[in-house]
Amino acid sequence: MTPDEYREAIEKLGLSQVAAGRLLGVDERTSRRWAIGERDVPPPAQRFLRYLIATGKTGEYAMKKLATG
Structure with a gap:
């Protein structure tokens, strides 16, 4: 996933870089590094x-589901 693809993906999900980091369990700085290409986005x-x-879920939906277990 390129930095552009990462930024497009989180935008499609309605997430900021900070919120994407929270959803993916990383620090907001890591999310920003992925967005600028300083680090590769891990395959998982x-x-x-x-x-x-692909399933039409939003970032908000995913965050709520992960928070409630």
């Missing part, structure tokens, strides 16, 4: 974001 995070988009 890529798959999760793609899954959410």
